[in-house]
Amino acid sequence: MQDNYQQKILGIIGGGQLGRMVIQSAINYNIDIHILDPDENAPCRHICHDFSHGKLTDYDTVYAFGKGCDVITIEIENVNTEALEQLAKEGKKVFPQPEIIRLIQDKREQKQFYKENNIPTADFILTDSKADVLANADFLPAVNKLGKEGYDGRGVQVLKSEEDLDKAFEAPGLLEKLIDFDKEIAVIVSRNEHGELVAFPPVECAFHPTANLVEFLFAPAQISDEIGEEAIKVAKDVIIKLDMIGILAVEMFVTKSGEILVNEIAPRPHNSGHHTIEANFTSQFEQHLRAVMGMPLGNTGLRMPAAMVNLLGEDGFTGDAVVEGMDEAMKEKGIFIHLYGKKITKPFRKMGHVTILEENVEALKAKALKVKDSIKIKA
Amino acid sequence: MQDNYQQKILGIIGGGQLGRMVIQSAINYNIDIHILDPDENAPCRHICHDFSHGKLTDYDTVYAFGKGCDVITIEIENVNTEALEQLAKEGKKVFPQPEIIRLIQDKREQKQFYKENNIPTADFILTDSKADVLANADFLPAVNKLGKEGYDGRGVQVLKSEEDLDKAFEAPGLLEKLIDFDKEIAVIVSRNEHGELVAFPPVECAFHPTANLVEFLFAPAQISDEIGEEAIKVAKDVIIKLDMIGILAVEMFVTKSGEILVNEIAPRPHNSGHHTIEANFTSQFEQHLRAVMGMPLGNTGLRMPAAMVNLLGEDGFTGDAVVEGMDEAMKEKGIFIHLYGKKITKPFRKMGHVTILEENVEALKAKALKVKDSIKIKA
Numbered sequence: 001m002q003d004n005y006q007q008k009i010l011g012i013i014g015g016g017q018l019g020r021m022v023i024q025s026a027i028n029y030n031i032d033i034h035i036l037d038p039d040e041n042a043p044c045r046h047i048c049h050d051f052s053h054g055k056l057t058d059y060d061t062v063y064a065f066g067k068g069c070d071v072i073t074i075e076i077e078n079v080n081t082e083a084l085e086q087l088a089k090e091g092k093k094v095f096p097q098p099e100i101i102r103l104i105q106d107k108r109e110q111k112q113f114y115k116e117n118n119i120p121t122a123d124f125i126l127t128d129s130k131a132d133v134l135a136n137a138d139f140l141p142a143v144n145k146l147g148k149e150g151y152d153g154r155g156v157q158v159l160k161s162e163e164d165l166d167k168a169f170e171a172p173g174l175l176e177k178l179i180d181f182d183k184e185i186a187v188i189v190s191r192n193e194h195g196e197l198v199a200f201p202p203v204e205c206a207f208h209p210t211a212n213l214v215e216f217l218f219a220p221a222q223i224s225d226e227i228g229e230e231a232i233k234v235a236k237d238v239i240i241k242l243d244m245i246g247i248l249a250v251e252m253f254v255t256k257s258g259e260i261l262v263n264e265i266a267p268r269p270h271n272s273g274h275h276t277i278e279a280n281f282t283s284q285f286e287q288h289l290r291a292v293m294g295m296p297l298g299n300t301g302l303r304m305p306a307a308m309v310n311l312l313g314e315d316g317f318t319g320d321a322v323v324e325g326m327d328e329a330m331k332e333k334g335i336f337i338h339l340y341g342k343k344i345t346k347p348f349r350k351m352g353h354v355t356i357l358e359e360n361v362e363a364l365k366a367k368a369l370k371v372k373d374s375i376k377i378k379a
Numbered sequence: 380m381q382d383n384y385q386q387k388i389l390g391i392i393g394g395g396q397l398g399r400m401v402i403q404s405a406i407n408y409n410i411d412i413h414i415l416d417p418d419e420n421a422p423c424r425h426i427c428h429d430f431s432h433g434k435l436t437d438y439d440t441v442y443a444f445g446k447g448c449d450v451i452t453i454e455i456e457n458v459n460t461e462a463l464e465q466l467a468k469e470g471k472k473v474f475p476q477p478e479i480i481r482l483i484q485d486k487r488e489q490k491q492f493y494k495e496n497n498i499p500t501a502d503f504i505l506t507d508s509k510a511d512v513l514a515n516a517d518f519l520p521a522v523n524k525l526g527k528e529g530y531d532g533r534g535v536q537v538l539k540s541e542e543d544l545d546k547a548f549e550a551p552g553l554l555e556k557l558i559d560f561d562k563e564i565a566v567i568v569s570r571n572e573h574g575e576l577v578a579f580p581p582v583e584c585a586f587h588p589t590a591n592l593v594e595f596l597f598a599p600a601q602i603s604d605e606i607g608e609e610a611i612k613v614a615k616d617v618i619i620k621l622d623m624i625g626i627l628a629v630e631m632f633v634t635k636s637g638e639i640l641v642n643e644i645a646p647r648p649h650n651s652g653h654h655t656i657e658a659n660f661t662s663q664f665e666q667h668l669r670a671v672m673g674m675p676l677g678n679t680g681l682r683m684p685a686a687m688v689n690l691l692g693e694d695g696f697t698g699d700a701v702v703e704g705m706d707e708a709m710k711e712k713g714i715f716i717h718l719y720g721k722k723i724t725k726p727f728r729k730m731g732h733v734t735i736l737e738e739n740v741e742a743l744k745a746k747a748l749k750v751k752d753s754i755k756i757k758a
Contacts, residue, residue, distance in 0.1 A: 006702065006718070020406065027403055027426060030718045047406060049425045281712055281736075290709070299712035303682065323385065330669070333660055333678035339385070339409045357660075 005293050006030040011069030013056055013084075015044035017340035017350065018075035018269045018285075021277065023047050025286040031293065036065040043341040059083045066092055073246065073292045075268050077104050078149065095245040095292040096267035103242075104267055108147040108174050114262055117241045120234065121262045122253070124176040133159070133168035133175060141178040144168050179261060181253035185221045186272035187235035188284055190247040190291040197239065198287070199232045200280065200300045203272055205251070216368055217308040219275050222361075227254055234260050242267075247288040249273060271310065275355045278336050279306035304334075304357045307368035311352035311377055313345035319379030321345035323352075329371055334358055337375075344379075351377045384672050385409040390448030392435055392463075394423035396719035396729065397454035397648045397664075400656070402426050404665040410672065415444040422720040438462045445471055452625065452671045454647055456483050457528060474624040474671040475646035482621075483646055487526040487553050493641055496620045499613065500641045501632070503555040512538070512547035512554060520557035523547050558640060560632035564600045565651035566614035567663055569626040569670040576618065577666070578611045579659065579679040582651055584630070595747055596687040598654050601740075602633060609639050617644060626667040628652060650689065654734045657715050658685035683713075683736045686747035690731035690756055692724035698758030700724035702731075708750050713737055716754075723758075730756045 006029065012019045015037030023033050023044060032049040035042070040053055050068070054061035056076065062083035066072045071093045072084065084098035103109050114121040127133045133144055140162065146155035146169050157167045158178065184207065188200040204221035221228065235250040242248070249270030251263045273284030282290075282298030290297050313321070320343060329335045334357035342351055354371050358364040385408065391398045394416030402412050402423060411428040414421065419432055429447070433440035435455065441462035445451045450472040451463065463477035482488050493500040506512045512523055519541065525534035525548050536546045537557065563586065567579040583600035600607065614629040621627070628649030630642045652663030661669075661677030669676050692700070699722060708714045713736035721730055733750050737743040 005705075023426075024403055024406055027399065027720070028715075028717045030720045032425075046411075046428045047402075047426045296706050296710045298709065301712060326384075327675050330675045330677065333680060336407075338407045341406070341409045 005295055008070040008293065009034055009049075009068065010289070010293065011036065011066055011072045012044070012075055013062060013065070013072065013079045014075035015039070015042035015048070015051065016075060017043050017338075017342075017352075019044045020047065020340060021274075021283075021285040021338075022075070022269065022289055025283060025289050028286075029289070029295075031289065034065070034069050036062065041343055045341075056080065063087065066094075071095065071292055073268070073288070074101060077101055077267070081105070093292070093294075096248075097244065100242050100244050100267055104265060106147050107145050107150065107264075108172065110265065111174055111176070113242075117237075119238055119241065119262050120260055122177045122179050124174050126172075126174050127168075128172050130168045130170045133173075134165055136175055137162050137165060139175050139177070140164075142175045143178055144175055145173050147172045147174065179253045179255060181261075182256045182258075183221065183223065183254040184251065184263070185223065185231055185254055186249055186251045186270070187231050188247060188249045188270060188273045188276075188287075189232075189235045189239045190284075190287045190297055191239050191245055192291045192297055193245055193294050194296075196297045197236055198297045198300055199235055200273060200276060200284065200287075201302050202228050202231045203275070205272055215310060216372070217272055217275060218361075218364070218368075219279055219302055219306045219308075223254060224258075227258060227260065230260050234262060238262065238265060246291050247284060271350075271353075274338070274353050275306040275308040276300075277338075278355050278357060279304055305359060305361055305364055307356040307358075307364050309354045309356070309368050309372045310350055311339070311354060311375055313347055313349040313351050313377050313379075315347045317377070317379040318346050319344065321351060322378050324376045324378060325374040328374055329354065332367070335367070335371065345377050384674055387449040387672065388413055388428075388447065389668070389672065390415065390445055390451045391423070391454055392441060392444070392451065392458045393454035394418070394421035394427070394430065395454060396422050396721075396731075398423045399426065399719060400653075400662075400664045400717075401454070401648065401668055404662060404668050407665075408668070408674075410668065413444070413448050415441065420722055424720075435459065442466065445473075450474065450671055452647070452667070453480060456480055456646070460484070472671070472673075475627075476623065479621050479623050479646055483644060485526050486524050486529065486643075487551065489644065490553055490555070492621075496616075498617055498620065498641050499639055501556045501558050503553050505551075505553050506547075507551050509547045509549045512552075513544055515554055516541050516544060518554050518556070519543075521554045522557055523554055524552050526551045526553065558632045558634060560640075561635045561637075562600065562602065562633040563630065563642070564602065564610055564633055565628055565630045565649070566610050567626060567628045567649060567652045567655075567666075568611075568614045568618045569666045569676055570618050570624055571670045571676055572624055572673050573675075575676045576615055577676045577679055578614055579652060579655060579663065579666075580681050581607050581610045582654070584651055594689060595751070596651055596654060597740075597743070597747075598658055598681055598685045598687075603637075606633055606637060606639065613639050613641060617641065621646075625670050626663060650729075650732075653717070653732050654685040654687040655679075656717075657734050657736060658683055684738060684740055684743055686735040686737075686743050688733045688735070688747050688751045689729055690718070690733060690754055692726055692728040692730055692756050692758075694726040696756070696758040697725050698723065700730060701757050703755045703757060704753040707753055708733065711746070714746070714750065724756050 015035035020043040034050040066087040202221040203219040206216040339352040394414040413429040445466040581600040582598040585595040718731040
């Protein structure tokens, strides 16, 4: 049998850090990557075979870009799905499928999908306006989420009591019961056209208190085997019910009573899987590539306990990025720095991440804290 | 302290697979890489910041290329060292230093360097011509090596008895006593401007019987601790006596009496270190980058026993490369395929490599053999 993966061009809509890490994997398989991004200096700019500069939400731009590729995928959900649908109709492979991207673009549809498919999730009500939220004050404490265009912590507002109600969104969104969870975990699953379905071991996420971004991640999650198996089962159930090809990150709450509730899903490589580059036998980026290109899926076993720390732009600094304090970290065993090639830093912008490997889980947490305190992105 | 590695441009003379794997590491540090290569379709072509097409042995080409960089390194020894010397004089950082590259370009000078510096090596005599070799027939069995331009198995001839004498080289070279060795091992050492000096654990090489190329590599080498420590001591001694900055691969024989003899050295990432990408905490490619850029050197500990198999072009096939039999290997745990992006295959051309990780050393050898038998590069 001839393996002709290398004869196919993979187009990625979006050229940020996720695309960049996919390219780092694709180099090993001689797969030519074309990138579309609105930023001339996108992280993928210099390491892809072909770079197109254009708007991801514009039909003509996305369609023209896709025509030059054999397989098309995304690294961000906010893209023109009509163009992707047309490309799929014309015989291009588009993974994740356009209708799934459209579903995930709207958190309201996402929640309804869970409900219709018996996927456990927090109770919710759809709201069309601020007035609608106010009228449902008895549903608090809750999280008010914008239906569309929330990203990286934007479009999410916790409403603990009526005093918070003035923060409610005016646009269509939803109110979700605030879950007094024990842990937040994530499971990444992937599925290819040949029906293979593989899950990564669950990881545990710790969020930044104000920026609503993953601040630390630990693998494996400190949960019981039963909860771990249940989380994998739920994540597999989601990708099967979506009938999706590609990689899907499923973020879940573990409630204090041990219940699993799906929080959010992302049909692409995800922040909760960055550690897999060094910590697992197959990285999420390679797995994504394998899934969309129709290659066999790889083994997802964890090689060593790992932590991941996002390197966010320091609050108060905007401008040409300067990384401080890397030297100490570089000397340590098992510390892996990834900078994303973004010229400009802004408060809380994702500028890079660090993976820490360490057999001893206590030492792992201490090292992760130390890395977070020593490496700073300023301007 | 500000870490300004990212503000420096690294130029690599040569854009083959070694440069390609350096770039894969450099992406993590936002280091811009410029490449010079005579092949328009060199493996680094599409993944570097700037690609110059030109002859590596031409003074003007190398000089002009180097002027646009801050730090200059090599991935092949056959380069114009006069241009590099001029660049160093003008304040560019050139690592390895030009005089070391020149020394290593000539195996005769290399051997004399060992002798003058008490570095253990096989006995030898310099020969200027075929007639010279014939006149020294009593030195057989020996290896006849060309002084210059031997590479990837070319320029080396085993002369077991007088019957082999017609294979002797006509050009200046040397005759080296044929060593009835127990094992061939290699130690990669690296050294930066700050005086840091770090060794990778010794590995064991098994050569292809006719092509004189590494066919299998195993890490760790199956040698005693004493021999391992001695090998590291010898390798460190070589880089110190060369006063070299960068990464140096030291290939050695372990004789049946347990003696260590230096065979060849290479002042760049080397085939005997490819497994380090997945098997060690720091890869040789990242270590090379760290050493030449003046970054702290990384921990070289082995994470897991590893084997490495070169994917050589099948004998009898020349033309557009087609990889066969990848699927089975991709399904297995701990198998990592690296293709080098070379369009054209030729018999025994290095087209890629596979690293195999496995705790059980016996299983490791079996898996390495299986990979070698299943993945084929044809045309």
